[in-house]
Amino acid sequence: MAIKLINAVLAIVGGIGGAMILFWILNKLAESLRGKWEDRVKPWMFAGPAILAIGTYLIFPALQTIHDSFANDQTTAYVGLKNYTDLLGEKDFRNVLVNNLLWIIIVPALTVIFGLGVAVLADRLQPRAEKLAKTVIFLPMAISMVGAATIWRSIYEYQPVGTPQTGLLNAIMGLFGRDPVYWYSVDNLKLNSLLLMVILIWTQVGYSMVLLSSAIKAVPEDTIEAGRIDGAGEKRIFFSIVVPQIWPTVVTVFITVLIGVMKVFDVVFVTTNGNYNTDVVGRRFYAEMFTYRNFGYAATIVVLLMLAITPVLVYQVRQFRREEANR
Amino acid sequence: MTTTIQPGAGTPDRQPEGKDLADTPQVIRHSKAKSGPGSASLGVRIVLLLLCLLWVVPVLGLLISSFRTRDAQFSSGWWSAIANPLDFTQWTMSNYSQVLSDNQSGVNMGQAFVNSLIVTIPATVIPILIAAFAAYAFTFMEWKGRDIVFVLIVGLLVVPNQVALLPILKLYNALGLNGQFIAVWLAHIGFGMPLAVYILRNYMASLPRAVIESAKIDGASHFTTFWRLIMPMSTPALASFAIFQFLWVWNDLLISLIFLGRGDNTIATVALQGMQGQTGQGRELIPSAGFVTIIIPILVFLSLQRYFIRGMTSGAVKG
Numbered sequence: 001m002a003i004k005l006i007n008a009v010l011a012i013v014g015g016i017g018g019a020m021i022l023f024w025i026l027n028k029l030a031e032s033l034r035g036k037w038e039d040r041v042k043p044w045m046f047a048g049p050a051i052l053a054i055g056t057y058l059i060f061p062a063l064q065t066i067h068d069s070f071a072n073d074q075t076t077a078y079v080g081l082k083n084y085t086d087l088l089g090e091k092d093f094r095n096v097l098v099n100n101l102l103w104i105i106i107v108p109a110l111t112v113i114f115g116l117g118v119a120v121l122a123d124r125l126q127p128r129a130e131k132l133a134k135t136v137i138f139l140p141m142a143i144s145m146v147g148a149a150t151i152w153r154s155i156y157e158y159q160p161v162g163t164p165q166t167g168l169l170n171a172i173m174g175l176f177g178r179d180p181v182y183w184y185s186v187d188n189l190k191l192n193s194l195l196l197m198v199i200l201i202w203t204q205v206g207y208s209m210v211l212l213s214s215a216i217k218a219v220p221e222d223t224i225e226a227g228r229i230d231g232a233g234e235k236r237i238f239f240s241i242v243v244p245q246i247w248p249t250v251v252t253v254f255i256t257v258l259i260g261v262m263k264v265f266d267v268v269f270v271t272t273n274g275n276y277n278t279d280v281v282g283r284r285f286y287a288e289m290f291t292y293r294n295f296g297y298a299a300t301i302v303v304l305l306m307l308a309i310t311p312v313l314v315y316q317v318r319q320f321r322r323e324e325a326n327r
Numbered sequence: 328m329t330t331t332i333q334p335g336a337g338t339p340d341r342q343p344e345g346k347d348l349a350d351t352p353q354v355i356r357h358s359k360a361k362s363g364p365g366s367a368s369l370g371v372r373i374v375l376l377l378l379c380l381l382w383v384v385p386v387l388g389l390l391i392s393s394f395r396t397r398d399a400q401f402s403s404g405w406w407s408a409i410a411n412p413l414d415f416t417q418w419t420m421s422n423y424s425q426v427l428s429d430n431q432s433g434v435n436m437g438q439a440f441v442n443s444l445i446v447t448i449p450a451t452v453i454p455i456l457i458a459a460f461a462a463y464a465f466t467f468m469e470w471k472g473r474d475i476v477f478v479l480i481v482g483l484l485v486v487p488n489q490v491a492l493l494p495i496l497k498l499y500n501a502l503g504l505n506g507q508f509i510a511v512w513l514a515h516i517g518f519g520m521p522l523a524v525y526i527l528r529n530y531m532a533s534l535p536r537a538v539i540e541s542a543k544i545d546g547a548s549h550f551t552t553f554w555r556l557i558m559p560m561s562t563p564a565l566a567s568f569a570i571f572q573f574l575w576v577w578n579d580l581l582i583s584l585i586f587l588g589r590g591d592n593t594i595a596t597v598a599l600q601g602m603q604g605q606t607g608q609g610r611e612l613i614p615s616a617g618f619v620t621i622i623i624p625i626l627v628f629l630s631l632q633r634y635f636i637r638g639m640t641s642g643a644v645k646g
Contacts, residue, residue, distance in 0.1 A: 057517020
């Protein structure tokens with residue numbers, strides 16, 4: 001333990017000190033060049049380490065993964081599109097894709113709706129009550145998915161029939177004279193997947209609430225006032241005046257949550273480990289990589305994930321360009 | 328010109344519904360202003376209360392369980408402890424004292440907690456400096472390829488980290504880095520870099536140009552301008568990124584699971600995940616282990632909420 005702590009302290013001191021010295025040397029090197037070359041080289045000295053980190057940990061691996069997706073399970077020979085046709089032809093995997101699709105539709109949508117609801121309603125409380133309510137809703141954002149799944153055991157947990165139930169949901173079942181249910185195994189109407197989604201939504205609503213709340217507060221009062229003078233009711237004012245003005249924020253929240261949900265892994269891995277028809281792409285990728293050791297499949301799954309995320313990427317870049325133009 | 332009386336921040340909410348404005352003689356034909364602080368009706372209050380309960384109850388359940396003995400945990404639901412809190416035979420601190428040291432569950436949360444700190448602090452602090460230099464180059468220097476490289480970084484914000492895991496694992500295997508802290512430090516530095524550069528660059532671009540121009544005229548080099556001027560002025564953005572990265576690294580499961588595994592260097596989230604399947608001895612320790620895992624991020628979050636919100640509203644996304 002002591003050695004570990006010393007190592008960690010060394011890493012902090014060495015990492016930061018090392019980075020400082022590195023930049024100092026790079027800067028000196030650039031300054032030793034004459035005239036125009038100094039100006040040409042210096043930006044790369046400043047941005048170089050960051051670009052190197054991004055290249056090593058994102059760009060190179062992405063290219064390598066695309067390459068590996070055309071090779072066999074141990075990356076020893078090319079197999080063409082076999083991984084793709086195998087996976088997409090497999091019923092289990094298509095099920096995984098359907099599950100993922102449900103996740104990326106339901107979770108962002110409900111996150112936005114709940115966040116909007118809380119933002120609108122809490123806005124009408126006295127400031128202190130508003131702050132308290134918002135902190136309560138916001139807090140789960142700080143909690144890991146493993147932590148959240150552990151927390152939700154107090155609701156979903158199951159004990160065999162005849163023993164005292166320790167999960168709130170099964171206790172309520174008992175009140176109605178029903179047998180306890182092992183919730184994670186119930187895949188009728190995808191109930192188990194929905195229960196897992198609840199955990200994720202529970203952690204994300206705070207984010208949506210904060211962004212939407214600040215957007216709502218920024219809606220000019222006179223536009224609302226104008227609606228009132230024209231005799232519009234609260235509902236009408238909300239849907240015809242407020243919502244159109246906060247729509248860009250709604251889209252941002254939806255997309256941000258969507259990006260997170262596409263690669264959802266933790267919550268499924270921790271609770272059902274993909275059993276009972278709850279598997280998702282992120283979990284299946286992990287299983288291919290570690291359980292089955294089929295690197296070809298694992299790489300292919302990631303490439304499919306990247307393809308699915310490309311529209312979001314394009315949107316993100318466009319959005320950025322638009323903001324830059326307004327700067 | 329208008330004759331409205333807006334319910335302001337101090338407006339008492341106990342006024343009877345519908346009477347507040349309708350009875351004011353000056354108001355002509357006018358819909359009621361039902362929004363604004365303090366205007367919540369009873370229905371709204373109840374809905375919010377229920378929502379807040381829904382948010383708190385699961386945490387409360389875990390917290391109560393974590394202080395109950397094994398017998399109490401499995402002979403009655405955690406809610407029964409609320410009904411008779413004075414039954415002291417059910418309460419115990421031993422879950423915590425056990426889980427923080429070696430115990431039957433095979434998971435030493437105390438050690439995992441220290442490991443989490445060892446992983447998180449360097450992985451939070453080191454990328455800041457690297458990203459700040461890069462953000463400076465992207466904001467205040469003119470160079471060929473600058474805009475293309477930055478757009479690439481913006482695109483990489485949404486690329487899932489899963490992309491990197493297999494190639495990096497192979498690379499680490501070749502270098503013998505797997506299972507060592509440096510493996511996760513470097514991985515988190517790499518994965519956090521696009522977001523760091525993005526947040527810092529956007530913030531720096533909003534700083535007043537005149538200040539930097541005058542520094543230049545006074546003959547300050549880029550290096551001096553960066554240290555003396557830009558870094559101090561960027562503190563809010565640095566704090567925003569730091570809290571993001573801290574929470575992200577502390578709460579991460581996948582990266583540490585792959586590159587650190589379950590050995591002596593395992594971190595709290597991975598250890599907690601490993602306990603979930605526990606059915607026999609040690610099962611009563613799961614709630615306390617859960618709390619040990621979430622307490623640090625909650626404290627960090629509550630004390631630095633302001634910066635976190637600022638980062639969020641400035642458009643931080645992480646792929």
